[in-house]
Amino acid sequence: xxxxxIRINKxxxxxxxxxxDRARMYIGYISFIMIAFVFLNDFKDENIRSLLDENKLITYxxxxxxxxxxxxxxxxxxxxxxxxxxxxxxxSTENPVLMDLLNTAKGIEQTLKKNH
Numbered sequence: 001x002x003x004x005x006i007r008i009n010k011x012x013x014x015x016x017x018x019x020x021d022r023a024r025m026y027i028g029y030i031s032f033i034m035i036a037f038v039f040l041n042d043f044k045d046e047n048i049r050s051l052l053d054e055n056k057l058i059t060y061x062x063x064x065x066x067x068x069x070x071x072x073x074x075x076x077x078x079x080x081x082x083x084x085x086x087x088x089x090x091x092s093t094e095n096p097v098l099m100d101l102l103n104t105a106k107g108i109e110q111t112l113k114k115n116h
Contacts, residue, residue: 036067 002008040063043049052059078084092098 032067032071033064036064039063 006012037060040052040060043052
């Protein structure tokens with residue numbers, strides 16, 4: 001099928017979805033940085049506000065670095081606790097291609113055991 005001269009099929013739709021997912025990841029980085037600026041601009045206390053306004057070239061980069069360090073620590077903790085590994089395990093059980101590969105590997109293993 002073609003729409004506006006662009007070939008539309010399952011393969012191209014999946015490729016476009018992957019592109020959108022990648023773009024969403026980068027947009028997430030931009031949102032992450034914007035949250036830090038919103039956080040800094042949300043202070044109402046006059047002392048803190050004047051400190052931030054008078055020292056923007058120092059406080060904003062320092063807060064950004066702290067934000068990134070905190071995120072890295074959070075990501076490392078997530079990895080240490082095995083949350084990502086368990087998430088991937090659960091996701092892979094929903095993936096029919098990976099399940100076919102797993103079943104094939106198990107079949108080969110059973111065949112090899114029978115022959116020995």
